[in-house]
Amino acid sequence: MSGGLLVAGTTSDAGKSVLTAGICRWLHRQGVKVAPFKAQNMSNNSAVVVGPDGRGGEIGRAQAMQAAACGIAPDLRFNPVLLKPGSDLASQVVLLGEAVDTITAGTFRQLRPRLAQTAYAALAELRDAYDVVICEGAGSPAEINLRAGDYVNMGLARHANLPAIVVGDIDRGGVFASMFGTVALLDPADQALIAGFVINKFRGDLGLLQPGLDMLRHVTGRPTYGVLPWALDLWLDAEDSLAYGRVLGRPAAPHGTEWLDVAVVRLPRISNATDVEALATEPGVRVRLTVEPAELAAADLVVLPGSKSTVADLAWLRETGLADAVLAHAAAGKPLLGLCGGFQMLGRAIHDPVESRQGSVPGLGLLPIEITFDPRKTVRQSVGTAHGDLPVRGYEIHHGYVSQTDPTLTPLLTGSDGAGEGAVLGVVHGTHWHGAFESDGFRRRFLTEAARLAGRTGFRVAPDTSFAAARERSLDLLGDLVEEHLDTDALWRLIETGPPPGLPFIPPGPPPA
Ligand SMILES: NC(=O)CC[C@H](N)C(=O)O
Numbered sequence: 001m002s003g004g005l006l007v008a009g010t011t012s013d014a015g016k017s018v019l020t021a022g023i024c025r026w027l028h029r030q031g032v033k034v035a036p037f038k039a040q041n042m043s044n045n046s047a048v049v050v051g052p053d054g055r056g057g058e059i060g061r062a063q064a065m066q067a068a069a070c071g072i073a074p075d076l077r078f079n080p081v082l083l084k085p086g087s088d089l090a091s092q093v094v095l096l097g098e099a100v101d102t103i104t105a106g107t108f109r110q111l112r113p114r115l116a117q118t119a120y121a122a123l124a125e126l127r128d129a130y131d132v133v134i135c136e137g138a139g140s141p142a143e144i145n146l147r148a149g150d151y152v153n154m155g156l157a158r159h160a161n162l163p164a165i166v167v168g169d170i171d172r173g174g175v176f177a178s179m180f181g182t183v184a185l186l187d188p189a190d191q192a193l194i195a196g197f198v199i200n201k202f203r204g205d206l207g208l209l210q211p212g213l214d215m216l217r218h219v220t221g222r223p224t225y226g227v228l229p230w231a232l233d234l235w236l237d238a239e240d241s242l243a244y245g246r247v248l249g250r251p252a253a254p255h256g257t258e259w260l261d262v263a264v265v266r267l268p269r270i271s272n273a274t275d276v277e278a279l280a281t282e283p284g285v286r287v288r289l290t291v292e293p294a295e296l297a298a299a300d301l302v303v304l305p306g307s308k309s310t311v312a313d314l315a316w317l318r319e320t321g322l323a324d325a326v327l328a329h330a331a332a333g334k335p336l337l338g339l340c341g342g343f344q345m346l347g348r349a350i351h352d353p354v355e356s357r358q359g360s361v362p363g364l365g366l367l368p369i370e371i372t373f374d375p376r377k378t379v380r381q382s383v384g385t386a387h388g389d390l391p392v393r394g395y396e397i398h399h400g401y402v403s404q405t406d407p408t409l410t411p412l413l414t415g416s417d418g419a420g421e422g423a424v425l426g427v428v429h430g431t432h433w434h435g436a437f438e439s440d441g442f443r444r445r446f447l448t449e450a451a452r453l454a455g456r457t458g459f460r461v462a463p464d465t466s467f468a469a470a471r472e473r474s475l476d477l478l479g480d481l482v483e484e485h486l487d488t489d490a491l492w493r494l495i496e497t498g499p500p501p502g503l504p505f506i507p508p509g510p511p512p513a
Pocket residue numbers: 271272305306307308309310339340341342344355397398399400401
């Protein structure tokens with residue numbers, strides 16, 4: 001068979017990625033050979049995948065997570081187009097894993113047919129290779145200003161004759177109006193593919209909701225396939241919820257007597273922020289994204305995460321007073337960690353003719369290194385060790401490299417080729433590697449050292465936290481939610497047989513151009 005489905009949403013962050021992952025996990029458990037797909041993603045949160053030529057390429061982290069839900073290795077075709085915004089006006093275009101161009105809205109129009117063809121071809125290949133492909137849309141399918149050039153939402157569904165479901169976040173309110181409006185603004189051929197709805201993040205009495213679902217069916221002629229409850233334990237690669245102020249995940253109570261407080265600076269062009277989710281899997285580690293200098297002062301460990309725009313984000317750090325707070329934190333003898341772009345900021349100088357094209361700018365001066373940007377992008381999976389024998393796995397996505405260093409500087413890690421990676425100088429730690437804290441032994445050792453430096457003598461790291469097991473539990477939870485709360489028989493029929501005939505047209509359809 002060649003089943004397929006498009007999971008569209010009323011808004012960003014309605015739950016498309018997690019619902020797609022949950023459907024993938026449910027099908028995988030049924031023994032179905034299933035793959036995820038997102039034609040185009042706009043995100044700075046990418047995973048490194050080894051392509052067919054053995055070289056590293058990038059796809060959105062959500063698609064790598066969904067591949068894990070399917071029980072398969074990630075593939076560049078799962079997210080053929082990735083747009084990485086470096087500013088409000090320009091994005092790097094990653095096509096089948098490789099950064100090929102930097103575009104603005106104007107140049108995107110010229111490139112679009114090539115991107116669409118690549119995406120369509122990737123989906124066709126996946127549908128040949130898998131029994132079912134679950135496609136995730138982007139934003140809302142009713143972005144009427146973008147419909148003409150769309151190849152992610154209804155443009156994709158039309159091209160591949162995919163049935164679509166629309167997921168909406170009831171916690172925000174207005175879900176019935178947005179479900180109805182999403183359908184009613186589409187043209188008849190698009191509407192003919194929208195089979196029904198899924199309500200997400202519901203808390204309360206289902207009995208109260210039911211009349212609304214009946215009315216929605218009455219006015220749209222379409223069923224609601226299920227109502228997913230608000231699930232507090234659900235957080236994984238949660239790029240859409242990188243809002244500041246919130247504690248990441250649901251940290252378990254400390255193993256020892258004290259918590260370790262981690263403040264992660266929410267850079268404007270934060271990239272691979274999900275790195276810090278690994279720290280948050282440890283009991284007693286409270287990780288929070290912040291833009292408040294005061295919160296850095298109160299934290300035990302401060303993290304400068306990755307950035308798609310290192311020089312611009314460093315300037316922002318200075319303008320907001322956060323740079324001074326970072327320096328004060330380190331001067332107070334408390335631990336600091338810089339990851340990729342954040343690591344690059346810690347050196348003496350950054351020479352950047354590539355990303356910001358600003359030439360040489362001073363860094364924070366906490367490490368005796370200099371960074372130079374190269375037009376060629378390093379994209380690879382990396383393995384190595386820390387502290388002699390602790391295995392560490394990571395991945396690298398960067399243009400900047402360490403061009404000057406002090407030979408006496410201690411590296412944080414050692415690559416499998418024996419070369420030093422990153423640096424440790426007193427309380428200051430940094431590396432270009434992402435994902436290193438998913439390695440359990442290294443994470444434990446690092447957090448223990450961070451607690452010691454911060455004077456948190458009562459903090460004890462748990463001996464047995466497994467990041468991989470925690471990730472697997474999250475994917476299972478998503479599969480459970482789909483099995484328990486969706487009409488999986490109806491969903492299966494939809495996936496297997498395609499758009500049901502006779503779905504009614506809801507006026508007015510698209511407004512005239
Ligand atoms: N992943 C990152 O943080 C990248 C850092 C920086 N933008 C570079 O390309 O080198």
